[in-house]
Amino acid sequence: MFDRVMDVYKGKHIFITGGTGFMGKVLIEKLLRSCPQISAIYLLVRAKRGKEPKQRLQDFIKTPLFAALQNDPKSDELFGKLHCMEGDLMLENLNLSNDDYQLLCENVDVVFHMAANVRFDQPLKTALNLNTGGTLRCLQMASNLRNLKAFVHVSTSYCHCDQTVLEEKVYKAPHDPRRMLDLVSWMDEELIELLAPKLLQNSPNTYAYTKCLTEQLVSEYAKILPIAIARPSIVTACFKDPIPGWVDNFNGPTGLLIGAGKGVIRTMHCDPNLPTDLIPVDMAINGLILIAKELLENRPINQEPLVIHLTSGKDNQITWGDAVETGRKHFYENPFSVCLWYPGGSIKSNYILHMICVLLFHMIPAYFVDFILILTRGKPFLVRTQKRIQSGLEILQYYTVRPWYFKNEGLKRLSGKLSTKDRAEFYVDFFEIDWDKYILNSVLGARLFCVKETIDTLPKARKLLKRLYYLDMTKNFVLLALVVWFLASWSSWIIKYTELVNIF
Helix, strand or coil, X not given: CCCHHHHHHCCCEEEEECCCCHHHHHHHHHHHHHCCCCCEEEEEECCECCXXXXXXXXXXXXXXXXXXXXXXXXXXXXXXXXXXXXXXXXCHHHHCCHHHHHHHHHHCCEEEECCXXXXXXXXXXXXXXXXXHHHHHHHHHXXXXXXXXXXXXXXXXXXXXXXXXXXXXXXXXXXXXXXXXXXHHHCCHHHHHHXXXXXXXXXXXXXXXXXXXXXXXXXXXXXXCXXXXXXXXXXXXXXXXXXXXXXXXXXXXXXXXXXXXXCCCCEEECCCCCECCEEEXXXXXXXXXHHHHHHHHHCCCCCCCEEEEECCCCCCCCXXXXXXXXXXXXXXXXXXXXXXXXXXCEEECCHHHHHHHHHHHHHHHHHHHHHHHHHCCCCCCHHHXXXXXXXXXXXXXXXXXXXXXXXXXXXXXXXHCCCHHHHHHCCCCHHHCCHHHHHHHHHHHHHHHHCCCCHHHHHHHHHXXXXXXXXXXXXXXXXXXXXXXXXXXXXXXXXXXXXXXXXX
């Protein structure tokens, strides 16, 4: 039997936006490793932090994620398929040179549009210009691609937050995306921010709102382009390939794991009984590749876009409570060598109790530490850090106290069409995940790839954790002693007051 996925991608020219992001890197690595007969991958990259696009490309293919390809005897040939194109989604024609634009128009078969501003707290004008405006400019460019057979837009399963059950279909946006783009093109940013609460309505943040608008915009182009909308849920560290536990950012659950492991986050508002909907990044990328394959083989234009959820649905889910407890267990066994305090605390289903704990265990200690730093002529930082963390938690906690259910029959259908060999290579079956092992790998991955602590630092880290444990116990004992002293000191007054009340 033929390796059908590899065969479908053979000789194809692929254009990727957002290729230097978390998911984009994994997509590039997977295509080069599992579909090595593709002709070319064109990457839209802009200069950043003083680095030119080609330098950025060279830097990220030297990272551990690409180690297997670096050791491949044909590595030069494989990496030679990558073509860096300087451009910017914020500008017309993506700010591509005439030669690059013509090259794309004459060759590209598949577009993966993954670029987006994933910060939830971006000003509405900024988020609209990139997430919605950038997608419009990408669609306009795609309309000129003579050989285009698949345009895959990466959205999010949390862009229609008014839906308790999200179906794999297009939903109408609350406002016309083109009119909103026109609005922000001339309106003052301060005025837009005043209007934002009214505009967002059921959307919890500007990211969800702009992704919702963008889906409607994308769906309109299905009349002239072969379009698919992929809606991943919470994308987390690699499950298997190319490195179990690989992750390179502090977003979402990874940031929570690291913050909790360093003793900075000690409380979170969350319903521990609710299921999470996590998808490892390698499984999400396998899903994207299968979606494009479906368009390449079976999708004519002038239809509704193909909508596929990259979510677990009800398959082998883990609750927030179990995920947190499993993460805590593995962090105690594999601690960080630099911690602010002993990793403790817990999730709280009661918001008032959570806010009391924020005051007691986040803000008061932060002010105390900064006060000590000021006295010792150090630079205070913890109050500012805690405020930033608290702002991020408030955004994230919207998703941890509500039930979500996403239908995912489409992904199962695409996987069911594959040969046994292809199902193993482009795995999307959530029942394969052993959550205990996966969370352990995620902890080790965050430790190695995000915090840059190698395995040989573990003995030192465990000693530090033990010292922090005794220090934390001492703190608890002192606090308990103070409470007992306070109650003993005021007990006689309390008794007299109670007697006086009873008399009257």
